[in-house]
Amino acid sequence: MPRSFLVRKPSDPRRKPNYSELQDACVEFTFQQPYDQAHLLAAIPPPEVLNPAASLPTLIWDSLLVPQVRPVAWATLPLRESPKAVELTSLSDEDSGKSSQPPSPPSPAPSSFSSTSASSLEAEAFIAFPGLGQLPKQLARLSVAKDPQSRKIFNCKYCNKEYLSLGALKMHIRSHTLPCVCTTCGKAFSRPWLLQGHVRTHTGEKPFSCSHCNRAFADRSNLRAHLQTHSDVKRYQCQACARTFSRMSLLHKHQESGCSGGPR
DNA sequence: CTGGGGAGGGGGCCC
DNA sequence: TGGGCCCCCTCCCCA
Numbered sequence: 001m002p003r004s005f006l007v008r009k010p011s012d013p014r015r016k017p018n019y020s021e022l023q024d025a026c027v028e029f030t031f032q033q034p035y036d037q038a039h040l041l042a043a044i045p046p047p048e049v050l051n052p053a054a055s056l057p058t059l060i061w062d063s064l065l066v067p068q069v070r071p072v073a074w075a076t077l078p079l080r081e082s083p084k085a086v087e088l089t090s091l092s093d094e095d096s097g098k099s100s101q102p103p104s105p106p107s108p109a110p111s112s113f114s115s116t117s118a119s120s121l122e123a124e125a126f127i128a129f130p131g132l133g134q135l136p137k138q139l140a141r142l143s144v145a146k147d148p149q150s151r152k153i154f155n156c157k158y159c160n161k162e163y164l165s166l167g168a169l170k171m172h173i174r175s176h177t178l179p180c181v182c183t184t185c186g187k188a189f190s191r192p193w194l195l196q197g198h199v200r201t202h203t204g205e206k207p208f209s210c211s212h213c214n215r216a217f218a219d220r221s222n223l224r225a226h227l228q229t230h231s232d233v234k235r236y237q238c239q240a241c242a243r244t245f246s247r248m249s250l251l252h253k254h255q256e257s258g259c260s261g262g263p264r
Numbered sequence: 265c266t267g268g269g270g271a272g273g274g275g276g277c278c279c
Numbered sequence: 280t281g282g283g284c285c286c287c288c289t290c291c292c293c294a
Contacts, residue, residue, distance in 0.1 A: 167280060257265065
């Protein structure tokens with residue numbers, strides 16, 4: 001299954017939310033504002049503060065979550081907001097390397113890619129990554145090519161994904177090599193902190209708690225999602241019936257199941 | 265069908 | 280350059 005969500009969304013300059021409240025929630029989380037609808041809606045900044053070219057008909061957030069996100073409707077907007085975003089999002093969604101499934105054999109490269117691979121500028125390198133030794137070296141081979149603007153592009157031989165820096169490529173390759181292994185169950189992860197989160201499933205540690213209901217979570221993202229359940233007005237709203245949902249997936253399910261379209 | 269928890273993933277940013 | 284952390288997102292499963 002393609003995991004297009006992993007493709008970089010347009011970078012948002014406001015994407016630096018103040019989660020200090022949430023940070024503090026590790027010990028004690030307190031709501032700074034009551035969860036009433038008027039307040040929630042008032043928290044929506046005017047369009048000129050956001051992207052003037054895009055309306056936010058379906059986006060509702062609460063006062064705890066600074067409007068740095070583009071949850072639902074924006075996902076369908078063209079991804080053309082910043083040069084960096086363009087470069088990264090121009091990659092194919094067929095990014096098998098990011099799938100949780102085992103890496104599939106490298107797909108035929110697009111014409112532009114193959115041309116750069118065949119370029120005399122190409123340099124091949126066998127880069128030593130943890131765990132890479134068990135893999136065929138051909139798979140681990142990296143291509144360093146140059147695009148028409150003479151900018152180096154680093155290609156992943158697993159999935160053909162392109163990166164502008166070797167560091168970014170190395171980070172990506174970890175998702176193929178999975179060097180972080182759980183000593184308890186042997187499950188492998190790409191990042192140490194992913195492993196740490198997994199270890200909590202063994203230890204039962206839940207450092208993130210909601211003071212609203214004292215429920216604890218092992219993962220900050222899950223706490224964030226949980227906080228939505230305390231809100232009467234959720235972040236994701238159906239354009240057809242104005243119903244709000246705490247998660248985009250719930251909104252999608254709602255829409256796929258056939259929204260009646262009438263207000264609820 | 266809906267709501268929610270659990271678990272996991274990748275890219276970006278900062279140091 | 281690499282590690283740590285953050286954010287956003289998804290899938291799976293269950294009530």
